[in-house]
């Protein structure tokens with residue numbers, strides 16, 4: 001969030017945003033599943049101009065052994081931005097931001113992953129942001145959800161994630177880079193299929209009414225994303241039923 005140039009209009013009088021979307025529309029999303037042969041599960045996701053690759057490994061014996069838990073798997077989530085993913089080169093290695101995103105994203109999955117089934121093991125989720133254009137943490141969570149399902153990790157359901165924000169005084173869904181830069185607030189959310197919130201963050205200032213309005217938009221966005229995720233997984237796991245030939 002930085003000061004907006006005076007002549008920049010992010011939303012036109014007829015309610016259209018710079019990329020042609022209306023306030024309640026998400027950016028186009030494209031998902032490929034099972035793209036990495038050495039990972040147990042993987043996903044490549046494009047959301048607007050974001051490009052994210054996720055590899056899931058495990059459950060596998062946790063190392064170092066002192067990191068093991070006797071009664072469940074440990075879930076590890078590592079969010080990393082490729083140095084070429086942003087306009088000015090991103091400094092390689094962990095940063096305060098990437099450590100924070102990794103922590104809150106792991107916590108977003110903990111309520112649904114049935115870790116208690118796999119004591120002493122680790123489930124590793126590796127996120128590589130190849131191209132960033134605002135909303136990478138939400139995009140990475142959506143991709144991780146698919147990669148976890150692809151790895152066959154037992155989950156109570158999928159996690160979906162989407163942000164809302166305030167731009168030119170209006171509440172809008174799924175901010176793009178210009179809106180994130182010059183908007184007034186950004187509010188990423190992740191939720192279960194039943195609508196239980198597992199991640200909530202806020203950058204900027206919003207009134208309680210604006211948050212209420214934004215959460216309604218996010219629910220709509222997450223419902224659309226869930227449908228996309230389910231369609232991708234259905235396509236991957238659908239095995240055509242072979243006709244049984246009756247022998248006489």
Ligand code: ADP
Nearest residue numbers: 086087088089090132133134135136137138180
């Ligand atoms: P998110 O990507 O989840 O929206 P932020 O709000 O922190 O997370 O970042 C918004 C956008 O700012 C990112 O998607 C990316 O385009 C850009 N950005 C983040 N970190 C850097 C960085 N170190 N250098 C340049 N741009 C960055």
